[in-house]
Amino acid sequence: MSNTTKHTTQTEYLSALLDDEAGAFEKRRLLDDVQQDQKLQQKVATYSLIGEAMRNEHASVTVRANFLTGIHDQLATEPAYNKVHIKPAANQPSWFKPVTGMALAASLAAIIVVGVTTNQSPQKWQASQQGAQVLALQATQSNENNSVGADLTAKKTEPLSLATSEPQYAVPNAAWRKRLKSYVNSHVKYASTSAIMPSVRAVSYAANF
Amino acid sequence: MQLTSRVLSSIVVALSMMGLSAQLFANDAVILLNQMNDALHTLEYQGKLVYLKDGEAYNLSIKHVIENGAEKEIVTLLDENSDDYVRESSAFSLSALPKITPQMQQVYSFDIGGMGKVAGRPCRIVLARPKDRKRYLQKYCIDLDRSVVLKYSLINQHHQPVERFMFTDFEVISTPDEDLEESQLQHSVTALAGTPHELANRIQTGSALQESASGADILPLTDMDAVVSNGAGNANRASADTGFVRQPQKAEVGGVSVQHTEWFFDPLPAGFRIVSSDKVKSSSGEDDQIVISDGLSSVSVFFSTNNQPAKAYKPIRSGALNILTRNYQGYTVTLVGEVPESTLQDIYEGIKRKRVTIDKQ
Known part of the structure; x- marks a missing residue:
């Protein structure tokens, strides 16, 4: 009985996690559970696939080059x-x-x-x-x-x-990435139309690239 | 017959009232957004916020202070050992702050939503809904007490948020310039005074918005667009229709003639206009930056000369920020903006160049 309750709760948390609605604590706990529970791993995969299919329901289909x-x-x-x-x-x-x-x-x-x-x-x-x-x-x-x-x-x-x-894209080297960062900073500094978001964007961009 | 005419008149009255109330909601939304803009620049505040983009969550702290009349914003990424990001602006006046003008309603519809609560503070939901697919829907929750945005989302044409932030803790430190606050308050009160109908009329003509902006003269949007600063404190007049830009002139060797490049954007996506043009320092030297904006979303177009063989780079997306790089007639053109990639592509396709040589006596 307790096991059923646990899985029901986990399913709900899992749904919330995939909808990006779970809290930080639930996320950590659920990820720990997923690591240990093979059935739960399977469930995550299934839910993700369903979600992906639903999100891409109206997306155009592209034929790959190969x-x-x-x-x-x-x-x-x-x-x-x-x-x-x-x-x-x-x-x-x-x-x-x-x-x-x-x-x-x-x-x-x-x-x-x-x-x-x-x-x-x-x-x-x-x-x-x-x-x-x-x-x-x-x-x-x-x-x-x-x-x-x-x-x-x-x-x-x-x-x-x-x-x-497929167009031949160059791999951005360090010099180009540095230049892009300076462009993002200039955009944030001179082209901002609001106060908080530009700085936040610049910080998160710098953290990623 | 009489009954039919009564029903018809009731329907007409109801529709008129609905139209009027929608207009009033839109006007209230515009006023709130302008108050929010003012507050974000003039208040000193600090807080912690969560920023979500591309499935990643970032915890940040933010502190906004005003030192010697200039803004200083310090943003720290709390999850990593990174340096603080400091954004400092030059001294500013309220009249220079971006304003939402009635002309922007050609491309956005502004709506007031319900009440929300963020970081324990009640806030009012305001929506800027795009009328085409060239920009994102913007959703704000604005603090009722201090008019600061407590929650903000950008939503794409597929109704999916591309980025969101939300304060988890917010505190107003102080307002250093009491005169400024009083002035702002006074003008906000003036702007909000009068019956709803009077207010609606004043907003239609733009007078309320001008009053709320500290009483300083604000040019109508079309005139503002025509002013392009060259970064040296001068202002060049530019054609708002074609987006004509005059870059700073560069003397040739010998000094008998000067050559400069004029960039055009023809056409620009609806609602977008050039707002400034300047030289910026980059890792390769000095590049040209032209800023295009529809009032809520902006795009920077950078031009740098290509000394090396042209390269193509994949477009980059980081939350709402898109970056597109293309090569155009010996220039590397990089577009950076919080608009969909297709809009950057549209702007790029409108770029035109004219080289002008002027002989000097």
Whole structure:
């Protein structure tokens, strides 16, 4: 009975902790409990996952840059199925194949451009567009060189890396971090619109960076 | 028919009263916020506060004193062995303090909320609600007795707080300049005098706000925006529409001509205007700082010349503070402000430059 009560209380405290409503004392006590109780650890993970899912309910979905690479890797590990060469239909006109191939390639490129550029900066957009153009080009070339139904496992193309779609950010060095701190201080000193918060922001920024 | 007209007139009267009361609430909120600004600068106080951002809690102590007419604010991080952060301002007058003006209601709606209690003191909740997604919602709980903000939250467009602070202990030390306090009190009383309707009219015209600011002359917002200080005590006139800024001039070798850069922001996000421009010392020498503000939220734009190959840095977020760095025509442009990152990006995209050479006789 006491155990049930304890867990009920812990659940409530856990909920409060995840909602950032628990007091300092409860936080310490609960964290101690979590360290020792495996079930509670599992519960924390579940609650966090639920909370995260609910918070991200309306968030846009972004496709990671390694999305396509992952598909290629997965395809490479797939078992080889029966290789049936499908003969092209005899009644199709000669221009049908290249046109449909080009249309497929263009559609795929468009999908990747839309997907990868969601929530990206103009620079990222430009880089990913270049990546998509490369993809379209490769797909077109592939179409020119292969018949319909070509062996996917045998024709192992180089995995197209969209790593170029990620802008190359420099790692802030000590000199740059120092300069940013001086900028934050100048902002606090000369651009403040209230009295307390700027100083508090400067202190917490300096503590973090 | 008669009944219908009665019902309609009742609805019209009710709606008018609702509109009037909403306007009065907004006006009360503006008055409270201005009193809060004055109090934060003129009172001597100390206390402890909890500051929450990015899932981290910071315990801080704060002491605000006035020495020789200048403000001195000392903030100490209690959880770590760090140096005190001291912010000192030059001598100030009440007329120089930031004021909430009727023009700001184009981008914020000000509301009075219910009562709260912080650090054992009753306080009134006041909201500055943005009318677009270019700035954060600001929520205050203002001490009823001394008009000091006891609790403050900045909330983003997803209704999530990006930072909060709350006093856990607060004490007014003293008011060193009794004349100042009396003057402030007198003007606050003057500003609050009259019937609610009279008060509403005066606030609409801005007269009450000017009176509450110690009676000194306050330019209307549009005129204030046009004044850009160059840091040498002079003031340059600037076009408020385009955000024209004249940087301090630098003589070329030989001294026969001077060349300077003029920065434009066209367009700026709604409500934002340039409020100052100056040179600031940085680790690399002297950089230009232009301050843009909508009255409640501000952004500093720093320009430094690029002597090395341009680098791109990831945007940084620290609570409500966002930092964006970009390279623009041989300059590294860094934007720092307590606005969403997308607003910094908008401001950056509006930057334009003009180089002007003036021949001197």
